[in-house]
Amino acid sequence: MTLRIDESRVREEVRRLRQESDDPVCAYVYDIDALRTHVRAMREALPAGCELYYAAKANADAPVLAAIAPWVDGFEAASGGELRWLRAHQPGKPLLFGGPGKLDADIRDAIAIPGCTLHVESLGELRRLAAIAHRTNRTASVFLRMNIGVDGVGDTRLMMGGKPTPFGMDEADLPAALAILRETPRLTLEGFHFHLMSHQCDASIHLRLVNTYLDIVHRWQRDHGVAVTTVNAGGGFGVDYADPSRSFDWAAFCEGLGRLLAERDETLRLRFEPGRFVSVACGWYVMEVLDVKRSHGEWFAVAHGGTHHFRTPPAQGHDHPFVVWRGHGDVAVAHEKVTLVGQLCTPKDVLARRQPVDALAPGDCLAFPLAGAYAWNISHQNFLMHPPPRMLYLPPCDAAGVASRHDARCADVVPSKP
Incomplete structure (x- = not known):
């Protein structure tokens, strides 16, 4: 595609x-017609066991969201403002709330929204979330965003992880994060979130990256005695502005992903949250x-x-x-x-x-x-x-x-x- x-x-x-x-x-x-055709094709190409969310930071215009909504499982917000905008314009649609530097007010808003999942970026943020959940007597589903290094997948001109960045937690922080979650029954660990690179145009490398994410999460479940349902593999699917035909090949990626999941007999769900590739x-x-x-x-x-x-x-x-x-x-x-x-x-x-x-x-x-x-x-x-x-x-x-x-x-x- x-x-x-x-x-x-x-x-x-x-x-x-x-x-x-x-x-x-x-x-x-x-061109709303072109947008609907494109996102529908993206959705139909995804294999079973995968979810598609739209990262609203790319373009949150209300007509754009309305065109995308029938073909996605939900929307991803990266700020309190986006969270409130999405709730107003796509009421009832599942939301993901990520990004560093969340305000306490934003966290309170997020855990008050039914169907909103929080992506936690640090131990400090997790502690604040736990305290807010306790004070407000609310529950929340949580993904831990992890900043890990993965060998053999190269890099792109916009790296979000695998090196020092403000995004996600080091693997060394995982035991402390799991301890906080065990002590906070109002928080449920639903899965792990990875987003190591943007502007990725190589579908084969991205398949290897997803395979590594799945391997790592299965290892963490064994090593730490936790059970999760979903791996969020982020977005980052690249667009070549000079030559659009050299952009990320979504169809080839989805075809390879279907084979990969079948070969693994995978039990975890995969979630993707592209933005640029959907609406550009x-x-x-x-x-x-x-x-x-x-x-x-x-x-x-x-x-x-x-x-x-x-x-x-x-x-x-x-x-x-x-x-x-x-x-x-x-x-x-x-x-x-x-x-x-x-x-x-x-x-x-x-x-x-x-x-x-x-x-x-x-x-x-x-x-x-x-x-x-x-x-x-x-x-x-x-x-x-x-x-x-x-x-x-x-x-x-x-x-x-x-x-x-x-x-x-x-x-x-x-x-x-x-």
């Missing part, structure tokens, strides 16, 4: 915007070119928007792929390399540097695919107080091939104070 990117419906929506108003285009456009391909960021200029021999296209809306390129350290949708203006530059920038008063406001274009002019649109995850929600949105982009959601077409439309302002999508 590869990430499918279809620009036809997005381009039609931008054409509609330009007909409605003379204002320069600046918008996120989400459904979103586009589109901005209209305002000016084309040459500076010290280099061409620049200044567009209506920038990294305060779309921080993905500098966050990932790449030149983001794009397409040019021509307007009606005379060509300002042709067959040159052009640097694409926004409106911010900083030379760091660059979305792609020295990229070849056939033709470009003010009034053209620059359309950036793979903008459905870690994009608007990680951007410094208030810098220079520029207006936010439009937020447009293209739902599935009906039987006649007609799509209805939802146009939300940013305040309708994710509030500043969930």
